[in-house]
Amino acid sequence: MxxxxxxxxxxxxxxxxxxxxxxxxxxxxxxxxxxxxxxxxxxxxxxxxxxxxxxxxxxxxxxxxxxxxxxxxxxxxxxxxxxxxxxxxxxxxxxxxxxxxxxxxxDIQGTASVVLAGLLAALKMIGGGLVDQTYLFLGAGEAGTGIAELIALEDVELLVLQTELPVDDCRKKIWLVDSKGLLVESRKESLQHFKKPFAHEHEELKTLLEAVQSIKPTVLIGTSGVGKTFTQEVIEAMASFNEKPVIFSLSNPTSHSECTAEEAYTWSKGTAVFASGSPFDPVEYEGKTYVPGQSNNAYxxxxxxxxxxxxxxxxxxxxxxxxxxxxxxxxxxxxxxxxxxxxxxxxxxxxxxxxxxxxxxxxxxxxxxxxxxxxxxxxxxxxxxxx
Missing domain, CATH: 3.40.50.10380 (Malic enzyme, N-terminal domain)
Structure with a gap:
């Protein structure tokens, strides 16, 4: 209660x-x-x-x-x-x-709305639009698939005056990893119905690090409920091919957060655009203070x-x-x-x-x-x- x-x-x-x-x-x-x-x-x-x-x-x-x-x-x-x-x-x-x-x-609509608002704000720091990004989610439950679907629908809304691009095409730049690995076409028959739209043609990959290295996302979002899954190798890989990697570690409570604010800023050498579901204190890195945002449904x-x-x-x-x-x-x-x-x-x-x-x-x-x-x-x- x-x-x-x-x-x-x-x-x-x-x-x-x-x-x-x-x-x-x-x-x-x-x-x-x-x-x-x-x-x-x-x-x-x-x-x-x-x-x-x-x-x-x-x-x-x-x-x-x-x-x-x-x-x-x-x-x-x-x-x-x-x-x-x-x-x-x-x-x-x-x-x-x-x-x-x-x-x-x-859990589906509220979380998705807050995260989408955060992404739109993050784009003002990294440049480009929603349609220019590649997204990788760790976690394919209510929160992850809800956010992914809202991003796809927003892409369609933004492109409606320029193209006939259907929502299925917008989903193709959105990838999800669940407990068994990357959602891919070969796994489609065994997936729950809300995961199936995000199962794309790709070789099977078992780990998040493999998915990051292969897909090279510009945005990494954690909704897994499993702490410490955004490892140093994962964050460093994101920073290696993104000038400003967007990293959202959204799981609650703090012990379940995919990474801490300090880890995100330190391992990315201060380049990460970071937000979390749990509150974190400001982080000092090489003389600059970074204030992590909290993606909270109370917004x-x-x-x-x-x-x-x-x-x-x-x-x-x-x-x-x-x-x-x-x-x-x-x-x-x-x-x-x-x-x-x-x-x-x-x-x-x-x-x-x-x-x-x-x-x-x-x-x-x-x-x-x-x-x-x-x-x-x-x-x-x-x-x-x-x-």
Missing amino acids: GIPVGKLSLLTDLYSINNVMIVMQCLPITIDVGTNNETLLNDEYYIGLRQRRATGEEYHELLQEFMNAVKQNYGEKVLVQFEDFANHNAFDLLAKYSKSHLVFND VFPGFGLGVVISGAIRVHDEAEEATQENFDKGLIFPPFTNIRKISASIAAKVAAKAYDLGLASRLPRPDDLFKYAESCMYTPLYRSYR
């Missing part, structure tokens, strides 16, 4: 709607479908459901009943945020219910939630420039968290604008200035002193 409670705390702290205008109800829910953990099943103090995990038809019938009940009790505009679902369920549930409910998966989902609420959106479609030159000079591609409320209001305004443009908003008429309207709706935790 700590996960949904924590998410709702951030939603409240970073954007909460003014309760004079509308009553916001945030409900943390854990759906217990049992466990296959023998230790828990035999623990007399275990408070969860004492049965093997429900799967298949039984599982999907439960989720269908839950989603129907949510809409029946709270209406068409209730936002359901999926969190921490297993890979094979997460993609299926998002695809299924995005057509009938207002849903958002933070996105509070503002997204606010934008959905203030527009009265009934669906979400997959469709902010806050980093400054001062940030770039320090190697910082994400804005500091001290600006988070302004960032949330900016994102909320853009989400709401998209909802209005697509005809998905139900709160009418449309405000003239969506940014100011978003700010006016935000909860400010200032209280009267009684002493």
Whole structure:
């Protein structure tokens, strides 16, 4: 329960709607479908459901009943945020219910949005565009494939005025490595469906270092959940054929980070454009201070939630420039968290604008200035002193 409670705390702290205008109800829910953990099943103090995990038809019938009940009790505009679902369920549930409910998966969509924003900021430091990069991911789960797909879709969006390039062609510059090695065409039949679009023609490679040396990516992204996998050899290889290698070590907590900020800057001799999922202190290297950016979903989902609420959106479609030159000079591609409320209001305004443009908003008429309207709706935790 700590996960949904924590998410709702951030939603409240970073954007909460003014309760004079509308009553916001945030409900943390854990759906217990049992466990296959023998230790828990035999623990007399275990408070969860004492049965093997429900799967298949039984599982999907439960989720269908839950989603129907949510809409029946709270209406068409209730936002359901999926969190921490297993890979094979997460993609299926998002695809299924995005057509009938207002849903958002933070692990897939939130993570992808933050990382894409970081990449766009990084390009201002290294030059070129998204379409000019070659991407290699370590990790092919919800986060990795979600980020990869959003990059491909963004490439299509950027090229739409110049070419008929289909999304499949954009995916060809995006490579993923999972626990068995590089995703390649010869492995396609054994891959989960969400991995298959990124299995390209290439010889089979078992290690990340082999993949880096062969593919020569300009961007290396870690979503593996396995610490110390961006080794010195991997970072040095990235730096050997990139003037400024982009290295995102996104796994949490710190012990699971693919590499530390100090390792990235030191092994690349200060050339890396680095961001991480875990917080790292600034790094001194050869007289210069580098400030690592933190790719945190808190940049996105509070503002997204606010934008959905203030527009009265009934669906979400997959469709902010806050980093400054001062940030770039320090190697910082994400804005500091001290600006988070302004960032949330900016994102909320853009989400709401998209909802209005697509005809998905139900709160009418449309405000003239969506940014100011978003700010006016935000909860400010200032209280009267009684002493």
